[in-house]
Amino acid sequence: MIDIHGVPANAMLDMRASLRKSMSIKVAKKKLINLAWEDAGFDSELLEEMYGDAVQPALVQTSTFDSFELYSELKKTEAGRAAKPGDVATEDITIPKQDTGMAPGPIVGELNSIGIPAKIMKGSVYISKDTVVIREGEVFEGDLGLMLSKLGINPIVTGLRLVSSLEDGIRFTPDVLSIDSDAFRGQVIGAISATFNLACNIGWFTSTTVPALIAKASSEALSVAVEAGITNSKTLPMMMAKANASALGVAARLDSSALDDELATLLGAAANAAAESSATAEDAAADAPAEAAEEEEEEEEASFGGLGDLFG
Numbered sequence: 001m002i003d004i005h006g007v008p009a010n011a012m013l014d015m016r017a018s019l020r021k022s023m024s025i026k027v028a029k030k031k032l033i034n035l036a037w038e039d040a041g042f043d044s045e046l047l048e049e050m051y052g053d054a055v056q057p058a059l060v061q062t063s064t065f066d067s068f069e070l071y072s073e074l075k076k077t078e079a080g081r082a083a084k085p086g087d088v089a090t091e092d093i094t095i096p097k098q099d100t101g102m103a104p105g106p107i108v109g110e111l112n113s114i115g116i117p118a119k120i121m122k123g124s125v126y127i128s129k130d131t132v133v134i135r136e137g138e139v140f141e142g143d144l145g146l147m148l149s150k151l152g153i154n155p156i157v158t159g160l161r162l163v164s165s166l167e168d169g170i171r172f173t174p175d176v177l178s179i180d181s182d183a184f185r186g187q188v189i190g191a192i193s194a195t196f197n198l199a200c201n202i203g204w205f206t207s208t209t210v211p212a213l214i215a216k217a218s219s220e221a222l223s224v225a226v227e228a229g230i231t232n233s234k235t236l237p238m239m240m241a242k243a244n245a246s247a248l249g250v251a252a253r254l255d256s257s258a259l260d261d262e263l264a265t266l267l268g269a270a271a272n273a274a275a276e277s278s279a280t281a282e283d284a285a286a287d288a289p290a291e292a293a294e295e296e297e298e299e300e301e302a303s304f305g306g307l308g309d310l311f312g
Contacts, residue, residue, distance in 0.1 A: 001165070002074065005055035006158045015077050015160060022073070023062035025160075033059060049171060052163040060160075067165040071177035078159030083145030087156050089134045093148065100125045100151065107150070114144050 004012060004027065016025055028036075030051075037047045051057055062070055083089075095116055102125040111118035117128045133144065148155065165172045199209045200216070225235045226242070252267055 001050045001052065001054060001163045002058050002060050003054035003056060003161045003163050004058050006156065007160070008158070011079075011158070019073070019077075019160075022064040023060050023070070026059040026061070028058070030057065033057065046166075046171070050164045050166065052173070054163045057163070058160075060162075067167045067172040068177050068179070070165060071162050071172075071174065074160045074162045078157050078161070080154035081156050081158055082149035082154050083140040083156050085139075085141055085145070087140045087145065089136055089138050089140065089155065090157070091136050091155075092132055093134050093153065093155055095127060095131045095133055095148075095151065095153075097129050098127050100127060102150075110143070110147060114142070114147050116147070 002025075007015070019025065034044065034047065038044060060070070060074075065073060099121070100118075104120045104123065104125060107125055108118050108120060111125070111127070115133060116131050118125055119128055120126065133148070134140065145156075162174055162177070164174075165177070196209065196212075198204075199206065200212050203213065205213065222234060222238075225232070226238050229239070231239065248267065
């Protein structure tokens with residue numbers, strides 16, 4: 001059920017033409033809608049609920065969209081127009097203190113006549129303070145709507161407004177259908193990530209968690225094996241590298257007369273490599289802007305945090 005109240009005839013024709021491929025729109029008097037509803041075998045009390053606050057109801061039928069998608073599609077037809085005398089404000093309208101950018105002229109007196117304090121400053125029309133021009137539920141009168149339109153405010157929204165939908169026997173209303181898709185998607189991703197993290201930490205075996213659990217177990221087992229001195233094809237290279245590093249560390253503390261040519265060469269190569277690495281790092285730090293350094297630090301922190309989140 002939609003409300004087409006206030007939609008101009010030419011705009012209605014354009015909307016129906018653009019939506020015809022995905023839905024059908026039936027405009028009829030309530031009496032005919034009621035008869036068709038009863039003939040279809042639906043509950044008349046449900047129809048009254050479907051009408052909601054519709055002033056000029058119409059029926060929409062679609063097999064292309066579900067209720068949420070239908071709401072989004074109909075929302076795209078909404079557009080603001082200038083308020084006319086007799087229109088009702090749907091919310092408080094406040095004119096902020098601002099430089100309107102308008103050239104001086106009769107507009108100053110017109111704004112003041114509807115209660116908007118305006119004056120000329122530096123060759124432009126200036127509104128001197130925040131002003132509430134109309135409250136929610138109040139009726140527009142006189143030239144208020146026209147003057148607001150000159151300020152770029154068109155508060156009356158027209159379009160195919162969904163009032164309620166019926167899908168698989170369930171009635172949906174706009175307050176349920178109006179969701180922030182991006183925020184909802186983020187919440188779903190967050191929930192999946194937290195669930196995966198919890199499942200891994202408690203050792204819950206599924207086709208999704210097993211690869212991560214095996215990788216974690218393999219890494220921990222390798223670390224234990226190296227520390228325990230268990231030799232195999234995977235631990236031996238790591239143990240040899242560790243022993244070599246330790247040997248070089250001890251050799252570096254000895255007097256040069258105690259070193260043979262091979263050790264002296266290795267220590268010299270290691271010292272040169274360390275010096276070159278340090279110089280390269282200093283040059284890069286001097287050339288790179290501060291923003292790049294900060295961005296790199298943030299990326300490193302984010303990477304570490306992601307690993308911590310995965311395994312607790």
